[in-house]
Amino acid sequence: MVAAAATMLMFSSSSQCNTQNKISSSASSGKPTMPVSSPERVDVKSKPTAYKGLQVNGNSHGATNKINGTKVNGTAVDSMKHNVGLKEASEEESTAKSRINQLPDWSMLLATIATIILAAEKQWTNFDWKPRKTDVFGDVFRLGRFVEDSLVFRQNFAIRSYEIGADKTASIETLMNHLQETALNHVWLSGLAGDGFGATLEMSRRNLLWVVARMQIQVERYPSWGDVVEIDTWVGPSGKNGMRRDWLVRDSKTNAILTRATSTWVMMNRKTRKLSKIPDAVKAEIQPYFTERNVFVAEDTRKLHKLEDDTAQYICSDLTPRWSDLDVNQHVNNVKYIGWILESLPISVLEGNELANITLEYRRECGPTHVLQSLTSPQAGEVIAGSAAPFSQRNDPPDTWKPLPALQFAHLLRLQDDRSEILRARSEWRSKAKNNLHDLA
Numbered sequence: 001m002v003a004a005a006a007t008m009l010m011f012s013s014s015s016q017c018n019t020q021n022k023i024s025s026s027a028s029s030g031k032p033t034m035p036v037s038s039p040e041r042v043d044v045k046s047k048p049t050a051y052k053g054l055q056v057n058g059n060s061h062g063a064t065n066k067i068n069g070t071k072v073n074g075t076a077v078d079s080m081k082h083n084v085g086l087k088e089a090s091e092e093e094s095t096a097k098s099r100i101n102q103l104p105d106w107s108m109l110l111a112t113i114a115t116i117i118l119a120a121e122k123q124w125t126n127f128d129w130k131p132r133k134t135d136v137f138g139d140v141f142r143l144g145r146f147v148e149d150s151l152v153f154r155q156n157f158a159i160r161s162y163e164i165g166a167d168k169t170a171s172i173e174t175l176m177n178h179l180q181e182t183a184l185n186h187v188w189l190s191g192l193a194g195d196g197f198g199a200t201l202e203m204s205r206r207n208l209l210w211v212v213a214r215m216q217i218q219v220e221r222y223p224s225w226g227d228v229v230e231i232d233t234w235v236g237p238s239g240k241n242g243m244r245r246d247w248l249v250r251d252s253k254t255n256a257i258l259t260r261a262t263s264t265w266v267m268m269n270r271k272t273r274k275l276s277k278i279p280d281a282v283k284a285e286i287q288p289y290f291t292e293r294n295v296f297v298a299e300d301t302r303k304l305h306k307l308e309d310d311t312a313q314y315i316c317s318d319l320t321p322r323w324s325d326l327d328v329n330q331h332v333n334n335v336k337y338i339g340w341i342l343e344s345l346p347i348s349v350l351e352g353n354e355l356a357n358i359t360l361e362y363r364r365e366c367g368p369t370h371v372l373q374s375l376t377s378p379q380a381g382e383v384i385a386g387s388a389a390p391f392s393q394r395n396d397p398p399d400t401w402k403p404l405p406a407l408q409f410a411h412l413l414r415l416q417d418d419r420s421e422i423l424r425a426r427s428e429w430r431s432k433a434k435n436n437l438h439d440l441a
Contacts, residue, residue: 144185151291152234153186156252159227167432169222172355176217176335179247179261182231192285202281207270212334213242215263215360216300221256222354228252236290238264241277243286246295260295270329273365304361304424307412312375316344317416319372332366337423341411344374349429353407357428363421372422375412379426 144155163174187198194204203209223229230252238244242264249259267276309315319340327333337360342350366372411425 144182144189146189147232151289151293152232153182153189154230154232155182155185157181157229157231159223159225159229161225164225167354169224169354170227172217172219172358173335173338175219175222175249175259176338178229178231178249179217179233180333180335182233182247183245186233186235190289200282200285202279202285203267206279206282208267208276208279208282209270209329210243210265211268211275211365212360212362213264213266214362215261215334216296216358217259217261218296218357219259219355221258223251223258229258234289234291234293235286236292236294237287242266243278246293248295262295262299268365300357300359302359302426304359304426305410306421306424307375307377307410309375312377312412314344314346314376316340316374319343319374319416321366321368321370323368326368330367332368332370334360334362337362337366337413337425340372340374340413341376341423341425341427344376344411345409349407349409352432353429354432355427356430359426361424363423366422371416373414373416375414377410379408379410 144153146152147154157178159170159174163170165171184198187193187200192200194201199209228251230250232248232250234246236244236246243266245263245265247259247261248257249261250257267278267282268274269276321332321336325332325336338358407429409427409429411423411427412421413423413425414421
């Protein structure tokens, strides 16, 4: 803008000088550059003014001039000169503006760039998140990616200081939270997520949500503080009206298997809180992601027995959910049940042993106003295929070490008022120091 103004001033000044030169040369040569008609004489009589005894006449400069032999008043000549100068200045100003308009219009360029950016952002928002042909697709913020023809979702987790227990290893609750987070991110990045907690778009339209019916977790080794674990998860069919989800947890450095887990999920209506069949529209959404791969060679299908007051050896009462225990579906998160189960175990079991295998069977949901009881009873141990059983006393010669039956417990979580079952479970434990567990059994 400053440059434009300076340019117009320069052209205006030069045009006025050129105009005056042209008029002077025309007057001296007697040849006008343009036809001019003689204006009428305007007589302006000013009253003489006395200033310290001197008479000053306002028309003292009124000498006459000649143009083409015609006498004209000096004031009219000045007016003509001014009009000619204005015309020349206007022409020069128009020329300067046309030159400036030939420069690049940066505002139009910036507007074009902004339009391109907005169009790209809209395309990215409406992008179809359904990867089917790549094994490297992922989300840099969620730190997950698809592998094995996009049928398996993989995500890494670093074990934080607030996720470990007294022995500096991750707790079972930490592992279950990682499994749950991986499953939710799998649904999210598959492009199926609706407005619910892991629900698909068609499920959200029908007020449906997933609830876990059964889960089995087998831990080979617990990661320590600072370790990075790699979790793979995938889904498959389970009967006519269920879905199976499996997980495989490895050490990201050694690729050693740390944990295996499998689960069965069913649908529940969000409003009626009753189980529902899987609609065909939902099946059409999730079936392209199904695979027949299984994490367990032989899944533990043994029946979980119900505990009663006369068969339970340990009972912990007055367990109440906290507000932080609820998830977005307004019921207690299934990970919280593990903590309530551990509440009724003897401290000696928790101090000297670690959980090796647990099977959970969810009977009904738990709300924020419920008061619960946790019942536990030891069971006759037996070695489960694929699990790590403790060994006999370390003072014996190594060649006489024999695997001992695993330490097992039956669990029941129920409502305290009407004794309605919330959860049945069976847990298997192994010694942290490989000590003799005969006394505990």
